[in-house]
Each structure stands twice: as structure tokens, then as C-alpha cells.
Amino acid sequence: MKITAALVKEKGAPYEITELELAEVQAQDVLVKIVASGLCRSDYGERNGNSLAFPNVLGHEGAGIVEKVGSAVTSVEVGDHVILSYAYCGKCRHCRAGHPSSCTFWLTVNNQGKNVRGEYVLHTLEEEEVNNFFNQSAFSTYSLTDESNLVKVSKKVDLRLLGPLGCGLGTGSGAVLSVLKPDVGDGIAIFGTGAVGFAAIMAAKLAGCYPIVAIDLHDQRLQTAKKLGASHLINSTSTDPAALIAELTAGVGLPHVIDSTGVPEVMTQALQSVSHSGTFIPLAVTKKHFEVNTFFDLVFGNKKIRGVLIGDTIAKDHLPNLIDFYERGDFPFDQFIKFYDFNEINQAEKDSLSGEVIKAVVVMDQSYEPPRRSG
Missing domain, CATH: 3.90.180.10 (Medium-chain alcohol dehydrogenases, catalytic domain)
Incomplete structure (x- = not known):
């Protein structure tokens, strides 16, 4: 045809x-x-x-x-x-x-x-x-x-909205809900507030995370992040995110950190923001690399870097759940x-x-x- x-x-x-x-x-x-x-x-x-x-x-x-x-x-x-x-x-x-x-x-x-x-x-x-x-x-x-x-x-939801759940929005939300699985009250930082970052922020709010720290270059995006659930905003053009997160957490860092930028310098800052026994998830599609010292960045402190493809979910279960959250006003993508x-x-x-x-x-x-x- x-x-x-x-x-x-x-x-x-x-x-x-x-x-x-x-x-x-x-x-x-x-x-x-x-x-x-x-x-x-x-x-x-x-x-x-x-x-x-x-x-x-x-x-x-x-x-x-x-x-x-x-x-x-x-x-x-x-x-x-x-x-x-x-x-x-x-x-x-x-x-x-x-x-x-x-x-x-x-x-x-x-x-x-x-x-x-x-x-x-x-x-x-x-x-x-x-x-x-x-x-x-x-x-x-x-x-x-x-x-x-x-x-x-469901046929009750606007189909024009739903396609992005299949990749970008499913990726950010799945990284939080299916991989990190934070406990209520766990802190999280999301570097980069595009669609993937926003999905991670909304999922973190659903999971009861606090603080939810959003980092970006653009104030307008950060204000949207706040509306979607971020508790703390960092514009990295004027502030060192890793230093501010250290100050916010009395030097401890956060147990969960996600990067959606794929920028090597930003990924380095993200890893520096992870607490002992914490996990860093780099989600961006990029050919770029960033340098890691396996002992001081990972072994010392039992830190982890976790690869996550499209949220590591069962899409047939995860995506209908996201639609249910949307219908209730909890995932307003x-x-x-x-x-x-x-x-x-x-x-x-x-x-x-x-x-x-x-x-x-x-x-x-x-x-x-x-x-x-x-x-």
C-alpha cells in the first residue's frame, strides 16, 4: 500500500x-x-x-x-x-x-x-x-x-499526546520508578530539564522524594520544573551545582542523581553530587565521554553508575500506569x-x-x- x-x-x-x-x-x-x-x-x-x-x-x-x-x-x-x-x-x-x-x-x-x-x-x-x-x-x-x-x-485519552510516553517520557519516569525505586524522603537531583528530565521530576514527586533538585541553564525551564514538582532550582550558569548540593546536604550528597544532558562537564558534576551508596544514571543519547576515577569516584563510597535504556520497564504495564497518573493530574506532561x-x-x-x-x-x-x- x-x-x-x-x-x-x-x-x-x-x-x-x-x-x-x-x-x-x-x-x-x-x-x-x-x-x-x-x-x-x-x-x-x-x-x-x-x-x-x-x-x-x-x-x-x-x-x-x-x-x-x-x-x-x-x-x-x-x-x-x-x-x-x-x-x-x-x-x-x-x-x-x-x-x-x-x-x-x-x-x-x-x-x-x-x-x-x-x-x-x-x-x-x-x-x-x-x-x-x-x-x-x-x-x-x-x-x-x-x-x-x-x-x-484507553480510548478516553487524546492519542496525539501519548506517543512520547513510548520513549522520552517513559525513559525519565522509568529511571526513577523502576530502577532507582527511591524511598519516601530520598533526595534526587535531575541535571537537564528537557522532556526526559521533566518526566524524572514528575516521577520523583510521585515517589515522595525530597529534595527534588532541578539543574539547567534556562530559568524558564527551571520554573516549569518547579510547577512539575522540583523543590530546589539551580541555574548552572551562575552556580556550581555540585557545590550547592553539597551545601544543601551538609556535604553528604544525594542518593539518586540523573543526567539528561550528555555534556561531559555536567555528567562529572552529577557524579560528584552522589552520596555514598548512591546511584548515578546518565540517560542522554550521546557519543561523548566523561572521565571517571574508578576508586575515588566509585569504589570509595560504594557509588554506582547505572545504564538505563528506555526506563528498563515493561512498557505494556508502565505506560498505562503513566496515563493513569496523567488522568489523576499527577503526571501533567x-x-x-x-x-x-x-x-x-x-x-x-x-x-x-x-x-x-x-x-x-x-x-x-x-x-x-x-x-x-x-x-
């Missing part, structure tokens, strides 16, 4: 709204009509040559409506509302242990440009193979994907989302990179009518 997609023809090229061919539904496949998709920093990285081959169709924060299912599909049916996240095998020991983002075959099914069977599902009208991303390629009007990618959600028409995708990325917009969402289906929110 013919679809419309934002094609990236070569490394660094802009998105081009283009007509492509999408493969037919097979037994294990699900065809989803994409309503909207969030833009993530990872999309920008891949557009500029992080790992994928070209041409490709990016997008991995999709949300839409199931239009057709293969004969072997059991968990969703036509008409279901779904969030699209990443693919996983479901059979390796990591998947069986409840850690699908650690799937042994994660790179194969998400970053090789093919579906879980090793097939290209996208082609140009001239029959050139096009790489997909996260087994969803959500920057398109339709996605041919797998059951593992899909999280069924709609406050920092801005919608763009699909053909404005290049501007949406530009505004995201400049910091003008925290979370840009491009809307493919302009005919979609969101439900009215009660209250």
Missing part, C-alpha cells in the same frame, strides 16, 4: 514528505494508522548518522489506531488505540526476566532497518529499499509493526507538548533543538478528533 512518510535520503539531509510503498500485512504483523508522533533527540542523532543506513524513515514515539492485524496476532484488534515503542524478541533470558529493553536481539530488531523477520517493509516507488527505525518508523501515515512494539491504551502539522516536521525539529519547545509532536491524522477531557 502507498503511504506518506518523512524520508531522510542521506546523512544530514532534511526530512522530505514523500510517498512510499509499505509491505502487506503478514501473520505476525499489525498495521497501525499513525495519528501522531513525538520527536526525540535520538531521531536527530540518527538523521545525522549515528548508526542507521540511508535512506530511512525515522520516528519512534508513535501513537495510532490498529487498522489490520495478521492471523497470528492475539493481543490487539482492529480499532484499538496503541502507543508504539521498541521491538523485542520476548524469548531470550532478559525478556523472560522482565527486562525487554535488555533483549539480546535489541539492536537487530530495532536498529538494522528491517522488521523482526529481517525484511525491509518500506520501499520507494522505484522499489529502492528504505530502512525503518525501532520497527515502527512512526514519521509516516501508517506503520507495519509487531505485537511487541504495541501498548494498548501535556503542559510541555506542542503540536505541529506533519509537513512542519523540519521546523518542529529546529524548535526542539533550540530549546524553544520541550516536546514537539507532529500530527499525521488531521481528521482525528480527541475525546473531551472531563473535569
Whole structure:
């Protein structure tokens, strides 16, 4: 079938709204009509040559409506509302242990440009193979994907909002709720207040953390962080965050620290802010490095650095929980989302990179009518 997609023809090229061919539904496949998709920093990285081959169709924060299912599909049916996240095998020991983002075959099914069977599902009208991303390629009007990618959600919530839960917002919240699992009253610091940082702040508030320290360069973002639950704000252009956190905690530091900036100097400050027996989680997608002295930074004080991919959650459980929190007013992520028409995708990325917009969402289906929110 013919679809419309934002094609990236070569490394660094802009998105081009283009007509492509999408493969037919097979037994294990699900065809989803994409309503909207969030833009993530990872999309920008891949557009500029992080790992994928070209041409490709990016997008991995999709949300839409199931239009057709293969004969072997059991968990969703036509008409279901779904969030699209990443693919996983479901059979390796990591998947069986409840850690699908650690799937042994994660790179194969998400970053090789093919579906879980090793097939290209996208082609140009001239029959050139096009790489997909996260087994969803959500920057398109339709996605041919797998059951593992899909999280069924309530039809009572605006689908246009939900895609970012599948990556950025699920990452920040999962790092707190599923990995750090703070006790009530534990302190936490979040370096960088973009979408991932905001999700971590809201999750920390849900968990009963105190203090919740937000660090950023921009006062406007810090004020939003305060509205979302931060108790202390640090503008790092005028203050050394590690020194102020040491002062705030009588030199002890905080048991939980997250960085979403990926800036080496900032990650160093973040690690310096961790208390004895504390944990540092660097979440940013970056090729940059920062230096660690294994004894003085980690061994002395029993400190930990923990890698966390997409929140290390079971998305089919975690994302509906986030929606429940949102419905109760406890996870108000709609406050920092801005919608763009699909053909404005290049501007949406530009505004995201400049910091003008925290979370840009491009809307493919302009005919979609969101439900009215009660209250």
C-alpha cells in the first residue's frame, strides 16, 4: 500500500514528505494508522548518522489506531488505540526476566532497518529499499509493526499526546520508578530539564522524594520544573551545582542523581553530587565521554553508575500506569507538548533543538478528533 512518510535520503539531509510503498500485512504483523508522533533527540542523532543506513524513515514515539492485524496476532484488534515503542524478541533470558529493553536481539530488531523477520517493509516507488527505525518508523501515515512494539491504551485519552510516553517520557519516569525505586524522603537531583528530565521530576514527586533538585541553564525551564514538582532550582550558569548540593546536604550528597544532558562537564558534576551508596544514571543519547576515577569516584563510597535504556520497564504495564497518573493530574506532561502539522516536521525539529519547545509532536491524522477531557 502507498503511504506518506518523512524520508531522510542521506546523512544530514532534511526530512522530505514523500510517498512510499509499505509491505502487506503478514501473520505476525499489525498495521497501525499513525495519528501522531513525538520527536526525540535520538531521531536527530540518527538523521545525522549515528548508526542507521540511508535512506530511512525515522520516528519512534508513535501513537495510532490498529487498522489490520495478521492471523497470528492475539493481543490487539482492529480499532484499538496503541502507543508504539521498541521491538523485542520476548524469548531470550532478559525478556523472560522482565527486562525487554535488555533483549539480546535489541539492536537487530530495532536498529538494522528491517522488521523482526529481517525484511525491509518500506520501499520507494522505484522499489529502492528504505530502512525503518525501532520497527515502527512512526514519521509516516501508517506503520507495519509487531505485537511487541504495541501498548494498548484507553480510548478516553487524546492519542496525539501519548506517543512520547513510548520513549522520552517513559525513559525519565522509568529511571526513577523502576530502577532507582527511591524511598519516601530520598533526595534526587535531575541535571537537564528537557522532556526526559521533566518526566524524572514528575516521577520523583510521585515517589515522595525530597529534595527534588532541578539543574539547567534556562530559568524558564527551571520554573516549569518547579510547577512539575522540583523543590530546589539551580541555574548552572551562575552556580556550581555540585557545590550547592553539597551545601544543601551538609556535604553528604544525594542518593539518586540523573543526567539528561550528555555534556561531559555536567555528567562529572552529577557524579560528584552522589552520596555514598548512591546511584548515578546518565540517560542522554550521546557519543561523548566523561572521565571517571574508578576508586575515588566509585569504589570509595560504594557509588554506582547505572545504564538505563528506555526506563528498563515493561512498557505494556508502565505506560498505562503513566496515563493513569496523567488522568489523576499527577503526571501533567501535556503542559510541555506542542503540536505541529506533519509537513512542519523540519521546523518542529529546529524548535526542539533550540530549546524553544520541550516536546514537539507532529500530527499525521488531521481528521482525528480527541475525546473531551472531563473535569
